[in-house]
Amino acid sequence: xxxxxxxxxxxxxxxxxxxxxxxxxxxxxxxxxxxxxxxxxxxxxxxxxxxxxxxxxxxxxxxxxxxxxxxxxxxxxxxxxxxxxxxxxxxxxxxxxxxxxxxxxxxxxxxxxxxxxxxxxxxxxxxxxxxxxxxxxxxxxxxxxxxxxxxxxxxxxxxxxxxxxxxxxxxxxxxxxxxxxxxxxxxxxxxxxxxxxxxxxxxxxxxxxxxxxxxxxxxxxxxxxxxxxxxxxxxxxxxxxxxxxxxxxxxxxxxxxxxxxxxxxxxxxxxxxxxxxxxxxxxxxxxxxxxxxxxxxxxxxxxxxxxxxxxxxxxxxxxxxxxxxxxxxxxxxxxxxxxxxxxxxxxxxxxxxxxxxxxxxxxxxxxxxxxxxxxxxxxxxxxxxxxxxxxxxxxxxxxxxxxxxxxxxxxxxxxxxxxxxxxxxxxxxxxxxxxxxxxxxxxxxxxxxxxxxxxxxxxxxxxxxxxxxxxxxxxxxxxxxxxxxxxxxxxxxxxxxxxxxxxxxxxxxx
Numbered sequence: 001x002x003x004x005x006x007x008x009x010x011x012x013x014x015x016x017x018x019x020x021x022x023x024x025x026x027x028x029x030x031x032x033x034x035x036x037x038x039x040x041x042x043x044x045x046x047x048x049x050x051x052x053x054x055x056x057x058x059x060x061x062x063x064x065x066x067x068x069x070x071x072x073x074x075x076x077x078x079x080x081x082x083x084x085x086x087x088x089x090x091x092x093x094x095x096x097x098x099x100x101x102x103x104x105x106x107x108x109x110x111x112x113x114x115x116x117x118x119x120x121x122x123x124x125x126x127x128x129x130x131x132x133x134x135x136x137x138x139x140x141x142x143x144x145x146x147x148x149x150x151x152x153x154x155x156x157x158x159x160x161x162x163x164x165x166x167x168x169x170x171x172x173x174x175x176x177x178x179x180x181x182x183x184x185x186x187x188x189x190x191x192x193x194x195x196x197x198x199x200x201x202x203x204x205x206x207x208x209x210x211x212x213x214x215x216x217x218x219x220x221x222x223x224x225x226x227x228x229x230x231x232x233x234x235x236x237x238x239x240x241x242x243x244x245x246x247x248x249x250x251x252x253x254x255x256x257x258x259x260x261x262x263x264x265x266x267x268x269x270x271x272x273x274x275x276x277x278x279x280x281x282x283x284x285x286x287x288x289x290x291x292x293x294x295x296x297x298x299x300x301x302x303x304x305x306x307x308x309x310x311x312x313x314x315x316x317x318x319x320x321x322x323x324x325x326x327x328x329x330x331x332x333x334x335x336x337x338x339x340x341x342x343x344x345x346x347x348x349x350x351x352x353x354x355x356x357x358x359x360x361x362x363x364x365x366x367x368x369x370x371x372x373x374x375x376x377x378x379x380x381x382x383x384x385x386x387x388x389x390x391x392x393x394x395x396x397x398x399x400x401x402x403x404x405x406x407x408x409x410x411x412x413x414x415x416x417x418x419x420x421x422x423x424x425x426x427x428x429x430x431x432x433x434x435x436x437x438x439x440x441x442x443x444x445x446x447x448x449x450x451x452x453x454x455x456x457x458x459x460x461x462x463x464x465x466x467x468x469x470x471x472x473x474x475x476x477x478x479x480x481x482x483x484x485x486x487x488x489x490x491x492x493x494x495x496x497x498x499x500x501x502x503x504x505x506x507x508x509x510x
Contacts, residue, residue, distance in 0.1 A: 022147045023119060024213065025076040026188060027061060029092060029128070031138045032068045032108060040066040040234050041094040041108065045140070047076050050087035052478060054470050063095045066234035073177075073192040075213060078115065080146075086115040090140055092128055107131070111140050118144045143188075147212045153288040154214060156249070157206035158193070163262065163278035164200075166229035166237040171198045173230040174239060176280070180215060181222040190214055190223075195230040206284060211246070219247040227262050227280065240264045240277035249285055258282040289499070293488035296495055302395050304383070305342075307354050308376045309335060310403035310432070313367040324404050324433050325362060334432045334468050338402055342480060371405050374412035377420060377427060384423040393498075396491050397425040400483075404433040407440075411453045417443060418451070421458040426490045428483055431467040440465040460493050461486070 027045050044063045048055040061074040080086070089112045093105040109128025118124045123143045127135040158176055166172045175195040179187040191209055196202035215221040223244050229237040240262035252258045261276035268274050291299075316323030326333055332340075335358070342351050377399065384397040407413055417427065429444075431437040443450060444465040449457045464486045471479040 021080045021082070023078055023080045023115070024145045024147060025078060025118065026072070026143045026145075027074075027076070027090065028069075028071040028141045029138060030069045030141070031136075032070075032092070032094075033136065033138065040068050041106075042096070043067060043070045043108065044093050044095045044105070045072060046091040046093060046102070047078075048089040048091065049078075050089070051482060052470050055089055066232055068234070071189055073189050077147075080115055080119055082116075088113055088115055088118075090142065092138070092140065109136055109138055109140075111142075113142075118142050119146075145188075145216075147210075151290045151292070152211050153208045153290055154211060154246070154250075155206055155208050155284065155286040155288055156282070157204065157284040159201070159203040159281045159283055160227065160262070161201045161279045161281065163202075163227065164229075164239050164264070166239065171200050172237075172239065173197045174199065174202050174227055175230055175236075176204060177226045177228065178214075179224040179226070180213075181224060182216075187224060200278070203283070208288065210290075211287075215246045219250070220245050223249075225260070225280065227278070238264065242280060249282060250287065252282050252285040258285075288496075290496055291492065291499070293492050296491060300392075300394050301491070301495070304395050304397045306376075306380050306397065306399045307339070307351075308373075308399065308401045309358060310371060310401075310405070311365055311367050312369045312371050312405065314369065314371070314405045314435075315367060315433075317367070318362045325367075327359065327362060335402055338430045338432060338468055338479065338483075342400070342483065370408035371403060372409040372412075373401060373403070373407045374409045374416045376401065377413065377416040381416065381420040381423055381425060384420070384425040388423055393424070395424065396494070397423070398487065399425065399427045401427065401429045402432055403429065404431070405435040406437070410439055413443065414450060415452045415454075417463060418456050418458050421460050421462050424491075424494050425462060426487055427463045428487075429463065429465045430479075430483060431465065431469075434469060437465070437467055440467075460490070460497075462490055 025047070029043060029045070032041050032043055042063050042065045044061055046060040047058045049058050050056075058078065059074075059076050061072040064070040064072065078086075089110055091110045092108040093102055094108050095102075095105050107130075109130050111126045111128055113124060113126065122145075123141060125139055125141045128138045128140050130136050160174060160176075163172055163174055173195050176193045178190045178192075180190050182188060190213055191207055193204040193207070196204065211217055215223065223246065224241060225244065226241040227239040229239055231237065241264075242260035242262055244260060249258065259279050259281040262278045262280050264277045267277065297303075311325075315325050318325040318327060320326060321328075324334055336355060339351055339355055339358070380397050380399045384395075387393060387395045387397070420427065429440055431440055443463045445458070445461055445463065450461075450463070451457050464483065466479065466482050468479070471482070
């Protein structure tokens with residue numbers, strides 16, 4: 001058995017990652033058909049990426065109510081590998097009112113392409129294909145922009161005072177849009193605020209946006225801001241606009257109160273005594289330094305790695321060749337392959353020690369049921385909670401769960417994950433065998449935000465589920481890449497949030 005580990009490692013193989021560039025993708029659609037004669041669609045675009053023949057959701061836009069030609073403010077941030085063919089699929093769905101999930105949504109069309117096509121053309125316009133790959137009248141436009149080296153964010157909040165009233169029987173329902181003016185004179189939507197109903201002096205929620213997105217890192221780049229009165233039919237009434245730069249906006253940090261007159265050019269030309277259509281006020285501006293995963297690791301953050309292996313009876317007797325735990329003298333089983341696909345094998349003890357412990361305990365244990373995952377999540381979460389309250393708080397916890405079947409404590413597991421989402425912790429689940437892993441997809445948040453049985457949402461996405469069967473005939477290191485794909489961003493999301501709060505965070509060394 002001494003060569004099992006080497007055999008499994010050779011079976012999977014390991015390759016170094018190619019160079020990458022981060023790219024922002026902006027999405028807009030035109031000519032979406034109404035679902036009925038009385039209402040317009042409520043569109044949402046879901047971005048999926050193909051991996052080993054399977055489509056996995058990467059992200060999705062916001063839902064825009066009552067719009068047949070939406071311009072989405074949500075920006076997709078993707079890694080572009082020049083050496084790889086990265087297949088993308090953009091799906092357009094009509095989301096029913098009051099529900100942001102896809103289960104009850106109407107499929108309106110999809111477009112498939114490669115990321116290389118979008119990057120090379122800068123702007124890709126294609127028809128949306130319906131079921132059966134028939135082209136309808138609707139189209140999708142995807143615009144790509146390579147990011148500069150500045151990863152910092154800015155937090156902004158705006159309010160307004162004495163906006164024009166556009167409604168007869170109530171007050172205006174205002175929202176604010178911010179556009180970046182590009183070098184070629186085109187406009188890119190940066191952010192769209194929420195709508196404040198029936199209020200001429202709204203206070204919009206604060207929001208964060210990267211300096212790359214806001215002004216391409218150029219503090220003198222012109223920004224155009226427009227204020228609208230929202231209408232349920234999608235034909236919003238224009239209230240006014242103004243222009244500024246980030247250089248002017250950041251002056252608020254120096255204690256200067258910044259405000260702009262909101263101007264409607266038509267009123268300005270026609271009305272002699274016209275002054276403005278209201279005033280927009282900058283309430284808050286804060287530049288947020290964003291550190292990378294490497295920054296935290298080099299700054300002293302340590303990864304604590306815990307492995308949980310499913311020894312329930314459904315795996316089969318390890319002495320039987322049909323068992324998922326069967327130990328062949330020269331051929332690794334799926335549990336072993338999943339274990340050694342983790343790059344942490346390079347540590348002094350690491351995965352090889354886990355493999356040896358796994359092999360040693362198999363003859364001594366008795367398989368049983370049911371499959372309860374919540375206890376191990378709670379155990380690791382307890383350690384993460386203790387670490388979070390230490391002075392240095394320099395440890396991040398990763399729990400790898402290898403399991404063959406449907407979990408039996410789904411409610412408790414959801415509760416445990418929601419609690420763990422507040423902690424320095426990630427959960428990776430690898431499904432071994434051919435069981436129904438529908439519950440795992442729910443935990444991974446593929447159809448909306450995961451919630452506890454009481455309705456509390458996760459603070460951040462910490463679960464990554466990977467079915468091992470999708471990687472049996474994949475390229476070398478494919479499983480490792482998929483298993484660990486979300487961990488760096490999850491680590492960064494946690495510690496960056498801590499850096500922005502008053503709570504202790506991983507301290508970076510100078």
